[in-house]
Amino acid sequence: MSISSSNPVISAESLSVVLNNKKILTDLNFNVKSGEVFALLGGNGAGKSTTLKTFLGMITPTSGSAKILNLPVDQHATELRQKIAYLPESVMLYAHLTARENIKYFLSLAGINKRDDEINHALEKVSLQPKAWDERLSQYSKGMRQKTAIALSILRQAPIFFLDEPTSGLDPIAIDEFNQLVSQLASSGATIMMVTHDVYGACQVANHISLLRDGQLVGNFSSPEQGHINTEEVHAAFAARSLA
Numbered sequence: 001m002s003i004s005s006s007n008p009v010i011s012a013e014s015l016s017v018v019l020n021n022k023k024i025l026t027d028l029n030f031n032v033k034s035g036e037v038f039a040l041l042g043g044n045g046a047g048k049s050t051t052l053k054t055f056l057g058m059i060t061p062t063s064g065s066a067k068i069l070n071l072p073v074d075q076h077a078t079e080l081r082q083k084i085a086y087l088p089e090s091v092m093l094y095a096h097l098t099a100r101e102n103i104k105y106f107l108s109l110a111g112i113n114k115r116d117d118e119i120n121h122a123l124e125k126v127s128l129q130p131k132a133w134d135e136r137l138s139q140y141s142k143g144m145r146q147k148t149a150i151a152l153s154i155l156r157q158a159p160i161f162f163l164d165e166p167t168s169g170l171d172p173i174a175i176d177e178f179n180q181l182v183s184q185l186a187s188s189g190a191t192i193m194m195v196t197h198d199v200y201g202a203c204q205v206a207n208h209i210s211l212l213r214d215g216q217l218v219g220n221f222s223s224p225e226q227g228h229i230n231t232e233e234v235h236a237a238f239a240a241r242s243l244a
């Protein structure tokens, strides 16, 4: 179950999901390789959360498959879990513990021991200000909680990230910092899939964007060799949904 730069790390193959007799996802196909950031973009009710839940093993495909490292996730959830970092829209860490305490606690649950200097290094890597390291998370902004969760994922050495609406509720500076962090993670070889309705943020950070509408992929965009995906082009495609 190794990660090579040429094989897809995350792939949807003719993935369809029906829930309560309702077609939610229809024939999705995409591949994400190591070092890439993939954004699944769509409006409310497009099927983004359903796609994410399918890759997290919480929903079983009705047909086709959702694979990670070429393994169907619904059949290999336990062995894949340790490779995956999942950041929900609201990061699930303890408000009454500090960043350092949260990290130590969740690492201990995973049976991982890290020295204080290794934890410091991870917190530095995500640019969490040192003066906040020993403050309770109840004092943190959403951006700071996300940084803490990413530091934890770095220490867990999880190479595959699933991000759910990561920039919603962040101020513009925190959005830029978060996008930089995502780009850094990808440059160091992580594979990142995010679901979002933030066109601008997706264009800033993604190598590939797929546009999801009514459970179907209706547009694909890739970044040029140097630079970002064109925001206006993606915005026009996204906005066309209301005219369809």
Ligand SMILES: Nc1ncnc2c1ncn2[C@@H]1O[C@H](COP(=O)(O)OP(=O)(O)OP(=O)(O)O)[C@@H](O)[C@H]1O
Binding pocket: 019, 020, 022, 024, 042, 043, 044, 045, 046, 047, 048, 049, 050, 051, 197
């Ligand atoms: N268990 C279910 N049974 C029936 N329909 C469902 C079920 N779960 C989700 N849906 C429907 O599937 C569609 C896609 O929902 P989903 O939550 O995946 O969309 P989304 O793109 O994440 O939306 P949002 O941006 O609003 O969170 C919606 O119409 C939703 O009502």
